Amino acid sequence: MTEARIRLYVDQALAAGQPVALTEAQANYLFNVMRLVTGSRVRLFNGRDGEWLAVVEHVAKRGGVLRCSAQSAPLIAPPDLWLIFAPIKKTRTDFIVEKAVEMGAARILPVQTRYTNERLREDKLRAHAIEAAEQCEANYVPPVEDLVTFDRLLAGWDPARRILWADEGLRGRAALLRAPPGPWAILIGPEGGFAPEERAKLQAMSCVTPVSLGPRILRADTAAVAALTLWQSTLGDWVQA
Numbered sequence: 001m002t003e004a005r006i007r008l009y010v011d012q013a014l015a016a017g018q019p020v021a022l023t024e025a026q027a028n029y030l031f032n033v034m035r036l037v038t039g040s041r042v043r044l045f046n047g048r049d050g051e052w053l054a055v056v057e058h059v060a061k062r063g064g065v066l067r068c069s070a071q072s073a074p075l076i077a078p079p080d081l082w083l084i085f086a087p088i089k090k091t092r093t094d095f096i097v098e099k100a101v102e103m104g105a106a107r108i109l110p111v112q113t114r115y116t117n118e119r120l121r122e123d124k125l126r127a128h129a130i131e132a133a134e135q136c137e138a139n140y141v142p143p144v145e146d147l148v149t150f151d152r153l154l155a156g157w158d159p160a161r162r163i164l165w166a167d168e169g170l171r172g173r174a175a176l177l178r179a180p181p182g183p184w185a186i187l188i189g190p191e192g193g194f195a196p197e198e199r200a201k202l203q204a205m206s207c208v209t210p211v212s213l214g215p216r217i218l219r220a221d222t223a224a225v226a227a228l229t230l231w232q233s234t235l236g237d238w239v240q241a
Contacts, residue, residue, distance in 0.1 A: 004041035004053055004072075006034055009130045009141065014049040014068055019057070022064040031059055043072060045139040050075040077140050078104035079236045080183040082161075084111050084153070085224055086190035087118040092221045096188075097125050099221075101132040101142060103228040104237060109185075110147045115192035120147050150198055159207040161185055166227045167210035168193050168217060179209060181235050186227045188220055 008030070012020050022030065030036045038056050044066065045051045051073040054066040083105040087093050093110075100108050108129065110120055125144045133141045157163075161183040168189065187202075194202070202208050213226045232238040 004043045006030070006036070007043045007045065007051075007134045007137070009134055010044050010046055012046060014044055014046055014052045014071075016068060016070065018052075018068040020044060020054060020066040020068065022066065024062045027060065027062060027064045030056070031064065042066060044068065045133070047133075047139070047141040048075065051139045073139060075139055078106045078142070079181075079232075081105055081228075081231060081236060082107040082109055082185035083188070083224065083228065084109045084163075084185055085188040085220065086111055086113045086116045087120045087147070088191055088220050089118060092219070093118070093120070093125070094128050095221045096224045097128050097144065098132040099225050100228065101129050101138060102136045103225070104232060105142050105186075105228065106140075108142050108144045109153070110145070111150050111153050111187075112147055113150045113190050113198060114195035115190045117190075122146055151201075154201055154205070157205070157207070159205070161207065163187050163202075163205070163208045164227060164231055165202055165208050165210045166213050166223050167199075168223075169199070170210055170212040179235070184231065184235065186224070186231060188224045188227060191220055 008026065010020055030042065036042070036056055038059055040056045042054050042056065043051055044054045050071050052068045053070050053072050054068045056064065057067045058065040081104065083100045085096055087110050097108060122144055129141055129144055162179060163185050165187045166189070211230070213223055218226060
């Protein structure tokens with residue numbers, strides 16, 4: 001058998017001996033694009049059961065069947081960190097989702113703020129998250145939630161989950177977090193920043209920790225990467241590894 005170099009996300013249970021039926025799109029990718037044949041090996045993951053080696057058992061024009069043989073890697077879940085961001089232009093929103101997957105966010109929440117002007121296709125973002133996980137060897141795919149308004153998000157917020165607010169109004173040295181570990185969320189604002197009333201709501205919440213990301217104003221996609229790096233390097237599993 002050839003080496004299993006292809007990783008594929010499937011929304012099915014994975015276990016020893018488990019057959020996995022392919023969709024038409026998956027079959028086209030494996031058999032027409034990647035030229036796999038009966039007996040070829042593929043690495044599968046579903047975000048729940050770790051990564052599994054599977055063998056191509058049946059090839060068809062519009063489908064096919066793989067069969068799991070052995071687990072190749074256990075599930076490695078990220079720390080309990082959410083990323084909340086206001087949608088920006090499409091390619092840059094895609095970048096935020098991609099980097100959130102790579103850097104270990106457990107959940108991705110788009111939020112509609114007063115100055116958010118971009119439309120969002122959550123199904124496209126979910127597909128992009130799966131693609132990012134396939135490419136970066138992750139076996140966990142963070143859920144991408146439906147867009148929610150800023151007010152609704154904060155109205156139902158559990159104060160036990162602290163919020164790291166990347167506050168564009170705080171320019172200076174990037175902060176080092178001194179807070180205890182636990183459930184957190186990172187909040188990145190829109191390109192125009194938060195409206196005054198939104199800033200006031202955040203400042204009134206005791207679970208919110210505003211931080212500076214340095215002396216320069218960052219674009220929203222850059223700020224997301226910087227904030228994820230800050231949190232992971234001080235409170236996340238980069239420290240624990």
